[in-house]
Amino acid sequence: METSPPLLICEHCDTVYRRRELGCGEVARCVRCAAVLDRYHRLGPGAMFALVVTAMVVFIQANIWPIVTLGFNGQLISTTLWGMIVMMWHQDAQVVAVLTAATLFFFPMCKMMLLGWVLFFARNGKRAPGFRWAMVTLYRVGPWTMSEVFVLGALVAIVKAHTYFDVIPDPGIFAYGALTLLITIFAGIDTRRLWDATEEQSA
Amino acid sequence: MSDVLPRASELGVIGCHVCGLVCKDIGVDGAHCPRCHSALHYRKAASYSRTWALLIAAFVLYIPANVLPIMRTVSLGDVDDNTILSGVVELWVKGSPDLAIIVFTASIMVPMLKFFALVTLLWSSHRSSTWARQQRSKLYRLVELIGYWSMLDVFVVALLTALVQFGLLSRVEPLPGVIFFGLTVVLTMFASMSFDPRLIWDGRESDDR
Ligand SMILES: [Zn+2]
Numbered sequence: 001m002e003t004s005p006p007l008l009i010c011e012h013c014d015t016v017y018r019r020r021e022l023g024c025g026e027v028a029r030c031v032r033c034a035a036v037l038d039r040y041h042r043l044g045p046g047a048m049f050a051l052v053v054t055a056m057v058v059f060i061q062a063n064i065w066p067i068v069t070l071g072f073n074g075q076l077i078s079t080t081l082w083g084m085i086v087m088m089w090h091q092d093a094q095v096v097a098v099l100t101a102a103t104l105f106f107f108p109m110c111k112m113m114l115l116g117w118v119l120f121f122a123r124n125g126k127r128a129p130g131f132r133w134a135m136v137t138l139y140r141v142g143p144w145t146m147s148e149v150f151v152l153g154a155l156v157a158i159v160k161a162h163t164y165f166d167v168i169p170d171p172g173i174f175a176y177g178a179l180t181l182l183i184t185i186f187a188g189i190d191t192r193r194l195w196d197a198t199e200e201q202s203a
Numbered sequence: 204m205s206d207v208l209p210r211a212s213e214l215g216v217i218g219c220h221v222c223g224l225v226c227k228d229i230g231v232d233g234a235h236c237p238r239c240h241s242a243l244h245y246r247k248a249a250s251y252s253r254t255w256a257l258l259i260a261a262f263v264l265y266i267p268a269n270v271l272p273i274m275r276t277v278s279l280g281d282v283d284d285n286t287i288l289s290g291v292v293e294l295w296v297k298g299s300p301d302l303a304i305i306v307f308t309a310s311i312m313v314p315m316l317k318f319f320a321l322v323t324l325l326w327s328s329h330r331s332s333t334w335a336r337q338q339r340s341k342l343y344r345l346v347e348l349i350g351y352w353s354m355l356d357v358f359v360v361a362l363l364t365a366l367v368q369f370g371l372l373s374r375v376e377p378l379p380g381v382i383f384f385g386l387t388v389v390l391t392m393f394a395s396m397s398f399d400p401r402l403i404w405d406g407r408e409s410d411d412r
Binding site: 007008009011012013014015016031032033034035067068070072073075077078079083084085087088091092093095096097099100103104132135136139143144146149150152153154155156157159160161163164165192195 | 208209210211212214216218220221222223224225238239240241278290293294297299302305306309336337340341343344347351352354355356357358359360361362363364365366367368369372373376377381382385386389392396400401403404
């Protein structure tokens with residue numbers, strides 16, 4: 001009781017609760033503000049690590065393969081994510097180029113690499129070197145990854161282009177679709193519990 | 204019933220924003236979480252003024268974002284400039300009403316909802332209003348959840364610009380409106396992050412029940 005009372009504070013309204021183990025499929029909600037306090041996690045660090053590695057492989061493919069090809073008058077044009085970013089830069093929309101690069105490439109990449117790193121060690125209940133820095137960075141980067149928005153955007157762009165051009169979807173768009181699915185699974189996971197799941201080494 | 208639930212500020216403990224650790228308040232300014240070393244505050248620093256400032260800045264940029272065209276289509280010398288709203292209308296007319304509704308929601312409804320919701324939250328919390336607190340909490344979480352979907356149109360313009368480059372026959376160029384729009388989305392995201400939802404529940408304790 002002296003060192004760390006098993007308490008839990010609702011982030012959304014500051015109500016203090018006593019922490020308890022949740023049963024399978026259980027979700028604890030705040031009585032005051034109805035926010036989710038804690039949920040039962042089916043996936044252990046090992047399974048989460050496997051998911052992150054899968055997401056990383058899919059992410060690399062989503063970024064190197066072309067997304068869509070347009071055909072017009074016998075001429076074909078395709079683009080990758082980076083083709084899009086470079087084009088926006090050269091068309092005097094550098095702000096958009098930077099936003100796109102950050103939210104679709106750098107932040108998602110950073111998120112997956114840090115998660116992978118932390119989870120690799122967490123599988124054995126250990127804290128990775130630089131654990132604290134990695135966790136704080138993950139917290140900051142969290143809201144700025146937008147791959148799933150891009151998938152919907154690509155769909156809208158395809159429908160718009162379809163009126164005037166021949167549209168051929170490329171593997172990149174399917175990789176993005178798969179990535180969105182993986183991200184959705186991750187969205188329900190609270191990485192904060194890694195603080196409790198791992199123990200600090202004396203160093 | 205809710206007035207029997209203790210709050211962290213009453214118990215003299217602080218929940219770390221970053222790692223969630225429950226820390227005892229030692230009454231020192233600039234205290235740090237022993238686990239993740241992030242700064243500890245009862246409430247996010249200068250939440251009201253920061254959120255107001257970001258929200259006003261976002262609103263100022265939101266006007267050119269809607270008035271200025273975001274995208275130009277050139278085909279055989281024929282120039283057609285699109286604003287956010289005309290893009291939605293075009294989708295609707297060209298036979299994709301479902302996508303038109305999605306784009307309308309992401310690009311027009313969501314930013315409007317964010318402005319409206321954050322102003323309501325700032326104003327009511329500042330007055331320590333006890334009106335519909337749980338609903339206001341839910342409203343804040345909704346804003347956080349859907350806010351970034353507004354970036355949709357920015358990605359549409361970027362992808363079309365990269366694809367439609369058939370020289371004189373057909374070409375798409377981004378126009379300044381899309382830059383203003385992208386910045387509006389970023390600023391509203393910062394604004395909702397700097398608002399502290401716990402302020403909704405702070406206030407005159409005598410009014411609590
Ligand atoms: Zn709560």
